[in-house]
Amino acid sequence: xxxxxxxxxxxxxxxxxxxxxxxxxxxxxxxxxxxxxxxxxxxxxxxxxxxxxxxxxxxxxxxxxxxxxxxxxxxxxxxxxxxxxxxxxxxxxxxxxxxxxxxxxxxxxxxxxxxxxxxxxxxxxxxxxxxxxxxxxxxxxxxxxxxxxxxxxxxxxxxxxxxxxxxxxxxxxxxxxxxxxxxxxxxxxxxxxxxxxxxxxxxxxxxxxxxxxxxxxxxxxxxxxxxxxxxxxxxxxxxxxxxxxxxxxxxxxxxxxxx
Numbered sequence: 001x002x003x004x005x006x007x008x009x010x011x012x013x014x015x016x017x018x019x020x021x022x023x024x025x026x027x028x029x030x031x032x033x034x035x036x037x038x039x040x041x042x043x044x045x046x047x048x049x050x051x052x053x054x055x056x057x058x059x060x061x062x063x064x065x066x067x068x069x070x071x072x073x074x075x076x077x078x079x080x081x082x083x084x085x086x087x088x089x090x091x092x093x094x095x096x097x098x099x100x101x102x103x104x105x106x107x108x109x110x111x112x113x114x115x116x117x118x119x120x121x122x123x124x125x126x127x128x129x130x131x132x133x134x135x136x137x138x139x140x141x142x143x144x145x146x147x148x149x150x151x152x153x154x155x156x157x158x159x160x161x162x163x164x165x166x167x168x169x170x171x172x173x174x175x176x177x178x179x180x181x182x183x184x185x186x187x188x189x190x191x192x193x194x195x196x197x198x199x200x201x202x203x204x205x206x207x208x209x210x211x212x213x214x215x216x217x218x219x220x221x222x223x224x225x226x227x228x229x230x231x232x233x234x235x236x237x238x239x240x241x242x243x244x245x246x247x248x249x250x251x252x253x254x255x256x257x258x259x
Contacts, residue, residue, distance in 0.1 A: 010171045013051035014072040015042040016058040021158050023239035024078050024180045024185060037178065040075040041094055041223075045074070045207060048222025064088070067210055075208040078176060080130065080197055081255035087162040090216035091206035091252050094223050095236070097132050097197030097257040098245045100177035102189045103164050112172065112193030115141055121171040122147040124161045127154045130197045130256075131174050158183070165189060181240055204246065223249035 017025050017038050034055050044248030046053035056072045063075045081091045101112040101123075103223065112118060115138035127133050132152065139149035153170055155161045162183055164170045173180060177194060184190060199201040207223075209215040226232040229247060236242050 010174070011052050012054045013042075013046040013049055013074070014054045014056055015046070016040075016056050016063050016066050016075040016077065017042065018060045018063065018077040019057050021179050021182070024176070031204070036063045037235060037239040037241055038078065039050050040238065041207070042074070042076045044226040044231055044235060045219050045222045047077075048225050049131050053230075063208075067208060070210075073209065073213075074219065077208075078205055079208045080203050081206050081253060082258070083255045084258050085208070086252060086255050088211055088225075089208045090213065091208055091255070092216050092219040092223055093204040093206040093246060093250045093253060095205040095241070096230075096246055097135070097203035097205050098177040098244055099174060099195050099199075100107045100191050101172050101174050101193035101198050102165070102168060102180045102184060102197075103137060103172045103188055103192050104168070105188050107171070107190075107192075107246055109171065109192055114138075116147070117193070118142070118150040118164040118172075120150065122153060122169075124153045124155045124164060124170050124173040124175075126156060126175055130203070131176075134195065134199050135174065162189070177244070178241055180241070185240065201256060203256055204253065205244075205249075220251045 005076055017034055019026050019034055023037050024036045028035045034057065039055055042055065043053050058066050063077055066072060067075050080097050081093065082225060103109045113216065119142050123135065135152055143149050144184055158179060158214055161173055165173055166188055207219050233245060234244050
């Protein structure tokens, strides 16, 4: 396993995380500590490296510069492996990148299996995301066949998106499955379709580190040790994400191609 000590000061392993919403990550009730699956994964890695974990809050748009500039050693922030990102960063995979269509519990929609099923629906989606790209491609194909396009509603606020869904102002939401799965625990909404974040390709979420820093292989080893011990499965189960488990961590696997 590669040595990483020269990149770590005073026994610390600093990891950038993006507080936003559970189960990915958010502040605990004390408004100081960050909890969620991403911080749990960071802890597993730190334990495997024999280092003390220090979490560094960062905005989503700020993690690339923060990582390049050495503000932290690694990032666990629901980052998808892409070929473009691999030019600047190394990756150690730890979770499948799944997107979910969710509807209100009493919705007449039973399943969304593909593009034909979104025709004419009003769907909340995040702007400039992989899921928006998927819906735009599906709309183009549907329109070419004479079907109605889905109406895309851009809403980043999870609470407002949920209110719109439950009030019937939209038919469905389409976004990262972890966040929607957490919200659906109370039974007010349900999953009706699941797709890879890189549809039609398979995508994976990974720990990101600076290119050629020497961290990636060590982190991959730490993750595979956690997978073998059962600690990894326990972390995912805690956040209702067992369906996104991977059988093994991989260093720099093929990523999503450039658009």
